[in-house]
């Protein structure tokens with residue numbers, strides 16, 4: 001496969017006000033390939049001063065961008081959408097080189113990322129206001145929706161393209177300019193998107209990418225009264241810090257944070273379907289997604305049958321290796337810390353009595369490759385029951401009855417995604433309504449799509465992305481009261 005430097009969308013520069021720039025300091029971020037540990041590129045490492053310039057550029061670009069009609073903004077988003085699909089292979093190659101996910105999965109993420117551009121191009125033209133019957137006969141009440149203003153965004157490494165477009169598409173559709181700090185481990189996916197935005201005719205200053213020192217850039221965003229909205233996807237710890245920072249200027253904020261997804265299997269479930277859903281929900285991106293199942297809660301009467309079927313599927317369907325290799329569907333983990341965290345969760349579970357059915361160690365390929373692992377008869381005292389593993393570890397815990405299952409599922413500070421398999425209709429409604437989560441997959445392990453409101457409750461965040469709800473995160477509601485005399 002061609003090197004990153006040969007990729008037509010390789011841009012080792014920040015993108016500010018339509019210009020490709022280096023860091024004022026000349027500092028650079030070394031980006032490595034998780035499969036080999038080799039440096040694949042160097043990205044400028046920006047700080048406060050450059051971020052302030054990006055915010056100024058966004059502020060200057062805002063009036064003209066918001067003055068366009070919704071259709072004109074939609075047309076630009078659709079040109080960007082078409083260019084993403086036209087360059088799907090180049091974008092996927094960049095993603096696999098810096099994030100490690102298998103090429104096929106990376107191409108899938110590019111299509112998913114592009115789908116947000118199309119979705120919000122359509123939503124732009126459906127930002128409706130209201131007229132409300134007034135309390136007085138000589139008055140009229142009108143409600144307007146208006147763009148919130150300059151947006152500051154910080155995005156993660158696990159979905160380096162779609163987590164940017166899920167925010168930027170909604171912001172631009174609403175009429176807002178945006179300054180994005182991508183994860184330092186995956187900055188080239190972000191600047192490749194900027195290259196296509198430029199080609200699509202997104203005006204200078206409307207879309208800016210500032211790779212670099214995270215806390216310094218974040219402070220420049222939250223300390224600027226010009227920035228009216230903060231949007232973040234990543235850890236709960238960082239999200240909490242950003243929420244505190246946003247308080248200074250009362251900035252709107254949306255947070256997509258960590259999860260601890262339960263996957264409940266009731267005795268009336270179709271076990272083969274449940275195993276298929278389990279594989280999809282657990283091993284996507286090698287388990288490195290915020291909506292991956294973290295705990296399998298299985299009714300005692302079927303735990304052995306389910307565990308055996310899951311072990312067989314893992315054994316036959318999962319192939320570990322570099323993302324560039326044909327047939328591989330489990331790539332390397334993002335870094336050594338990620339490997340250590342999975343190992344720690346496995347060791348803790350086994351030390352506390354879990355039964356190791358498959359794997360349990362790093363992969364013979366070495367480095368950041370990890371053997372998909374299954375432990376059964378785990379319990380709530382284990383770290384895997386309360387901490388997000390973010391890797392290819394499936395832990396199966398038994399429950400006795402429905403009440404027990406719901407109590408175990410809700411026994412976490414997180415509340416992002418949850419899943420359950422059952423066929424009894426009244427049970428489906430009871431459990432779906434009792435789960436304290438923002439999203440519930442029922443007889444499915446895959447729930448992410450642009451048309452649905454993605455987000456969580458409790459320590460998993462605030463607000464929703466995608467769907468008709470996602471654009472509201474970038475709008476203000478204004479009430480007009482007209483007195484007709």
Ligand SMILES: NC(=O)C1=CN([C@@H]2O[C@H](COP(=O)(O)OP(=O)(O)OC[C@H]3O[C@@H](n4cnc5c(N)ncnc54)[C@H](OP(=O)(O)O)[C@@H]3O)[C@@H](O)[C@H]2O)C=CC1
Nearest residue numbers: 155156182183184214215218234235238256257258290390
């Ligand atoms: N909800 C989700 O989708 C995700 C959840 N996570 C969870 O977070 C855990 C840690 O993953 P990790 O990637 O380290 O997540 P982080 O939250 O550390 O990183 C996410 C983004 O936040 C930035 N960031 C880091 N520290 C700060 C800070 N002090 N102020 C502002 N921005 C900051 C990072 O920049 P930089 O890269 O430069 O450090 C990156 O762009 C994972 O194990 C997982 O549990 C992680 C990713 C996605």
Ligand SMILES: O=C(O)[C@H](O)CS(=O)(=O)O
Nearest residue numbers: 158159233289290291448
């Ligand atoms: O950050 C993540 O893990 C993503 O939000 C998951 S998804 O939207 O790609 O499912």
